[in-house]
Structures are given as structure tokens and as C-alpha cells.
Amino acid sequence: MDTTASTTPKQPQISEMFSKFALAFKTKTFEFFADETTNADEISDADEGFSLLDSAEDFIPDQKVIILKPDQPLNQNQVILPQQELTVKKSETQIKPLNTQLVNTLISSVFATVSSFEASYLQLQTAHVPFNEESITVADKALVSVLQRLSDLKQVYKDLRKNPDFGGDLPVGSCSEAQVEENQSKLRILGTVSNSLQAEIDQRDSEVSAMKKKLSEVQKSNSLLSKRLCSSLNLNLNLNSEVLLTVKVFDSLLSDACRTMHKFTKVLVDLMRKAGWDLDMAANSVHPDVDYVKRGHNRYAFLSYVCLEIFKGFDLIGFGLESAGEVLCNGHGSDSVKSNSSLKQLLEHVSCNPMELLSRKPTCEFSRFCEKKYQELIHPTMESSIFSNLDQNEAVLNSWRSLSMFYESFVNMASSVWTLHKLAFSFDPVVDIFQVERGVDFSMVYMEDVTRRCTVPSKTRLKVGFTVVPGFKIGRTVIQSQVYLCGLTCTE
Template sequence: MDSVSPATSNIVSIAKIFTKIIRFRRKTTSNTTADFGPDQDHEIHKLKPSKSIDDFPQAIPIFEDEKVKKEENCHNKESMESLLANIFTSISAIKASYAQLQVAQSPYDPETIQSSDQCVVTELKHLSELKRAYFKNQFGPPPPPPLAAQVQEQRNLIRTYKITSNKLESEIRCKGSEITALQAQLLESDRQNRALESRLHPGNPLSSLDGLHLSELDPSHFLAMVRHTVRSIRSFVKLMVGEMESAGWDLDSAASSIQSDVCNKPGHRIFAFESFICQRLFSDFHNRNFGLSLLEERATWESRQFFDEFTELKSAKMKHFLQTQKGRSSGFGKFCRTKYLTLVHPKMEASFFGDLDQRGLVSSGRGFPQSDFFAGFVEVARRVWLLHCLFFSFGREMEGSIFQVKRGWRFSEVYMESVMEVDAGDRPPVVGFTVMPGFRVGRTVIQCKVYISGLTENGRS
């Protein structure tokens, strides 16, 4: 770029010359009806420039004959218009070359930079030649007419208004960005308030997920839903154990028949029942349709459809929802019907209620029972269903998985959480069975809950 700097100093002189040319042109056209204004700009570009510098007159002679003077003025006018056309052409070429040079800086293109620089130098040399041609003619600068000065003044005002307008628009955009940031902070504050409210009022545990949008979804929301589901499973297990005790069941034998590793202590057998509930409810959780032919249409659902169903059922009242035709024929209604028949054995129901009326009503598809036991089951089924909907709301770019640990595996704090207190002894802990499965969403791992084999201390996670 060093070759441009010596020639650039000529631009100031050329600007002064250009002002003198404009003034001279106004003088030469003051006695005619032609006006070198915006309406005639296109005519200037139609004129061809002079073939050589010698075409310009060397001097302005004084003629006594009026006809000769008019011819000389006409010749001078054509020469000026040719000179102006050449100047405008060179200036536009410089602007284009300079713009191209700026673009070639990033990414760096040395060949384009060199060619653009050479073009600028060439055009500056051309302008220098036009300047020498002007000095040979020695035109005097006449004063500008008032109308032209007014037009130029209005143009300057318009330019000022445009600059002010652009500044105000930039400030508006900055204010808009601030408003958007404040709105995001407000939403975050609302979520924190809902979380605190849910801790103060545990009767509405899902309130922390109110107002959630698909674009805001992240693994922390899924983790919150997992915790709600775990609490619901434990509540249902307590309800089921209460029915077993009322029916005279041997709870130790029932727990041992489910998981032989569980110790014969009241605080331990509850984990075997939780494991049994999770195995039934989370079966085929990794499939979009839960592996059920009745839900085959869900196999092609997108993340938006799963999230919309999560939003709809999260705040719905299940007692009224399942009594409607929409609720009975919905995907959740079919899920409840199938899982209840899988989870509650006919002998279990007969021992609890003395008959199979609830099972018959569920299997017929005409409706659902109104008992407290079935209401407890519906609530835990709803939590698992909502967790499933949220699981597939992340889309395929954050595709997740569900996992459990087999009996005899070594305990790992990365993927497992013990439901008992682990005593770090000489022998590493060994897994007896999985109580609650674990999940992976994107890069986030939610630990599965396991029962450590051989522990005798009571405790919960």
C-alpha cells in the first residue's frame, strides 16, 4: 500500500480544481437555458471524454464577433463536460477499488490487494493528468448562484437528519437488547420463585415447572421431574404396603420373592417393592410408544409434540380427565390401563378388595375406578408418563438413554447412588439390585439408585 500514499496527496488539489470547474461551468451556462442539475446528470455520462489533453483550448481569446464568441462558449462547455465525466469516472473507480481492497483484507487475498492497489494508483495518475489539462485552460471561478447554494444546504440538512436518525435507531436497538435481557432475568426470577413456592407448599410439587418453554428446556428440568417421580413412587409403595398389611400379607416373604438380596428388616424390604414398581412402570421407557401397539402413532412424534403433551397433562386434574371420553381414549389413558393390568396381579387385587371389579372396569375400557388405591396408581403413572414426555422433548440432538445395574456389579459413584449408607471398608461395595433406573440426557448423567448387597445399616438416599 506504500505506492498509494504519494499519489493520495493530489486528491486535495483535485478537489480544489473540481470546485473551480463547477464555478466556471455555472458561468458558461448562465446565458443559456441549459441547467447542469440532477435532471441532466445522465446526459453527462453519455458524453465521450477528449481523446487527448491537446483537445483542450490553450487560451480563451477575445473575439469581437458575437457569433464566434458563442461558438467558443459552446466548445468550452463540451470540454468541461468531458472533463467532469472523466473525473466522476475516475472517482467512482477509486471508490470501487478501495472497497474491493477492504474486502480482500479478511480473508487475506494478496493478489486482489495488489490489483486493487494498482488500480487506485492508475486512477490517481489519471486524475493528475486531468488536473494538468485544467491548468492549461486557466478557467476563472465565478460565484455560485443562490439556488444552487440552497440546494446544497438542503442536502447537508438531509444528511444531518439521516445521521441523527441512524443514531436514534442504534439507541433503540440497544434499549431493545436491554429489554430482552431484563425479560430473561424476570423469567429466571419467576422460576426461582416457583421453586421456593413449591418447597413452601409441597402440595403442588410440579409448580416449579410452570411456564417452561421448549427453547428453555435443559437437563436440570428433567432432573427435577425425576425427583418428583421418585417421591410419587415411594408414596404409592407405602399405600400398597398398607393394603398388604391390611390383607394379612407376609411382607418379608413378599419382598424376598421380588429381590432375594434384600435383608429381612422393615427398613430394607421397602426397596424391593420400589424396585418391583419401577420395573413394571419403566419397562420399554426408551421407546417413544413405550413398546405398546396401542400407542403406535407416538413412534413418529417429534420433540414439540411430546413437550406439548407434557405441558397439557402437567396441570390437568387426573380424576376428572380420565372420566372424559378424551381422557379414556388418550395415550395416557391407554398407558394407565395397560400398566395397571401389568402391575396389579389378579390375586393381589382380590386380596385387597375381595373382588376383581376394578380390574374388570379397567380392562373393558369403559372407564376407571374411583378408589383411593387406583387414584394413587394414576398419580405415579402420570409422573412416569410426564417424565417420558420430557425425555423425548429434548430432540435427537440431545438423545438420551435409560440404564440400570445388574446384580454383582461394583459400585460406582459416577453412575450409581446407594439407597443405603455405604460403609467404605476393605471390600468394595457390590450392587444387589437396581431400585430406580438412571438416565443420560445429552452429557448429563442422572445416577440410578441401587441397593448394596450385604449392608445391614438402615438409611435412605
């Protein structure tokens, strides 16, 4: 007895009929998919079905089998089912491409219409300034027409998308016509801009003409006023002489000049101290071997240096600016014409600001006087020593106008002395100037102690150490010279 046969289960047997059916089904299926175009997913599904038929998996026994006959090829007279008709129509329906020439023409028309809109809109804006109702109405209608044309072109494009064969009555011309229309619109824009600019130019020309006419009238008026002023000035010179040409006025101007010289000297000494100068040594170089009553009195030496330098040439009518032919003022004749000229210059100078005068007329006599006196007061070596050690924030080391305080104090001092000089030469005879030499006995008639210590006659004979401010003689009136005296004792 074979035990293995009883223990091992028997495999289920496939009937011969079912095997034939499977083979026929497989063959017919291959033929069907070979004739028809299908998707890759459908083919993969069929392969999976064939693999199931070819597999050696177990079959469930006692199942009924239904035999399906393969499809027969279609004849020409055979009726097509609705599903099959849908498939055929889908394969036959394709998207036809648009007409390239028609599309290019449509695009050109769109650009031409946009250019026309830009030109019409610019004309509408131009018509508002200046306001022109008629032009505004015309431009507004043109804008509405252009917008309507853009709407029509948009509708044409939609129709072409739906029906590529559409185009029998299109509201567009050729590409060349569209380009011509676009260029015409650009010419309209340029014409509008050109007209606007030309109108502005004409307006400016009319304004310039009006201003020139007004300037001519003002110049004529100024000429008449200048003539009247000159005649009035000539008529009032005698009256001004009576008012100005007095000892009191001269002494007042001299006091102002002394005050400005004190201020400038203080600024100069401060700069020397900042530069590290030895002030005692510097004072001794100006007036050597002077026994100062007080240590701080060396400032009078610097004040003397400034005063004597700024008054140098005071006795000349040109204040030393002319090389030859100048008239000395020490009583050498009187010239009423020159006196009147000096008085005119005096009135002109006091009527303006000296700082503005230097900037407005850099080549005038007063400007040349300032330059000359600065070169005499501050020589290049002294200038380099004073300014070289200053911080860049304090000074720009290019000229004597660098420091604003130094510049302003110097100009005010020069202006006061210049005014005093013009007043001196307005007198008839002109004012004399004098200074006292060192070692001369002190005289209360011609001299004044600059320290204000010697106010009463002293038993001791006092000597002049140096002149600080020169003195002046107006006719028989003497304005004392300020001097520093040697031999005084400090009472403080």
C-alpha cells in the first residue's frame, strides 16, 4: 500500500473545455488590443488578467463555468453602439490652430488703439490748462471711441478662440495699416507736447520782455534819483560841514577808533598766547628796555604797535595807497575841492556796512587799505607762527580772513581809522597828527598817561616810555597823545 498517495492531497484537474476557452479568450484579446489604440493603464490591467488565467493557483471546485464567445469583426453595415460612436467622435475632434496672420493683425490693432488712447488722453489733459471746453469735449469723445474699439477687439479675440474659422467681417485692417495708425498717434503726442512747450516759451518770452521794460524804467528812475542826490549832496555839503567838521565829532570818532584798536589788540594777544608766544619777550621786541610798572602792562606795548602801524600814512591824503603826488596834511595848504571830495567819501563810507563793502567791492580803496595795513601789521612769519598751531576747527589757514572774530575786529578797526582819516582831510586846514618820541619829558598839554595814574603834576620828572595813541591838532585845539610813562610807581 502506498502511504504517500494517501497522505498527499490531489491537485484539482482543469477540464479540457475550460482550457480551450481560456486559450481562445487570450488570443482574441490580443487581437482586439492590437487593432484599437488604448491607454497604458488599460493594457496593464489586461496583462494582469492574463496572468491570472496563466497562474497555477487553486480553483474552487464545484463552480459553474460560463462560456463567452469572442466578438466578431465589424462589418460596414453593422450598427455602431452609442458608446462606440462617442469614442470615434472624440478621436476625430481636435483643436485647430489659430490663423497666425490674423492674430498678428489683431495684436497690431490693439497696440495702435492703445497709442491712440494715449494721444487722446494727453490732449484731454492739455485742454484743462488753460481750460478749453471745446477741446475737452472733442478729446473726451475721442477717448470714448478708442475705448469702444478696444472693447470690439476684445470681443473679436473671444470669437476667434471659440471659432478659429471666424473672421469674415473683422473690424481690423492689415498690420501695415495698424502700424501707420500707431505712428500717427505718436506724432499726435509729439505735436501736443511741442505745442505745450512752445506756449510756455512764448509765455516766458513775454515775461522777459515785460521785465526788460520794467528794468529800463527802473534804470531811468535811478539815474534821475542819482542826479538829484548828487545835486542835493553838493548843496548840502556846507550844511554837513557845519555839522561834522567840529572838534567834538572828531574826538568822538577817535574814541571809537581807539575802542576798536583795543578790541583787535586783545584778540591778537589771545592768539599769540594760544600759539605759545613769550609775551614779555614779544613786548620787549616792540619797545625794548621798558620798566613796566605792572606785569600786565606789557599789553600797552602791543596796543602801541597796532596803533602806530594803523595810523602810519595818516598824514597823506591817500593814506599811503598812492605811490606819488600825495599831499601832506601837516598844514601844507588847503584845497576846498579835495576837502569836499573827502567829505563825500566819508558820507559814502558811513552809509554802508564795511563787511558788506569788502565782499561787494573787493577792489575799492577801502579794501586795498585793509590789505595793506594787514600786511604791515601781521607779516608772514608772524602769521605762520600764530595760525600754524591752531586746531583746524578754529581756523582755516589760507588768509587773514580765516578767523571770523579776528577778521571782523580787524575790519571794524580799519573802517573806524579810515573814517577818521576822511574826516581829518575834510577840515580846512586839515588835521595834524603827531606822536611823542621816547625819553621826552611828560607834558600834560600834549600828552595823557594811558594808565590814568598821572593825573596831577608830579615832583619827579616823568619820561615818556613810548607813544600808545598818537595825538592830533585841529587848528588851535590839541587832542592829547596817549603815552606810557616810565618812573611811576604802582600804588595797588
